[in-house]
Amino acid sequence: MDEAVCDTVDTMLASVQADVNDPDLTYKLRAARQLLVACKDENEAFKHTLESVELDDETAEQLRRLGYLD
Numbered sequence: 100m101d102e103a104v105c106d107t108v109d110t111m112l113a114s115v116q117a118d119v120n121d122p123d124l125t126y127k128l129r130a131a132r133q134l135l136v137a138c139k140d141e142n143e144a145f146k147h148t149l150e151s152v153e154l155d156d157e158t159a160e161q162l163r164r165l166g167y168l169d
Contacts, residue, residue, distance in 0.1 A: 105139045 109132055116128040149167055162168045 102139060102142075105135055109135050
């Protein structure tokens, strides 16, 4: 997931969380935001791993088009 997309989703969840008064829903929104951070971290680790591996040109280009490589 692109970092800008993750940040946008987090901003949206935070704004909803600020408006919610139900403690159960607040907990779920907070948990979703924490999972989003974990997802960003996993994606970043995946990108670093891909960058350290030697890939053939075709595979590298496909991963670049999919947003996994810069």
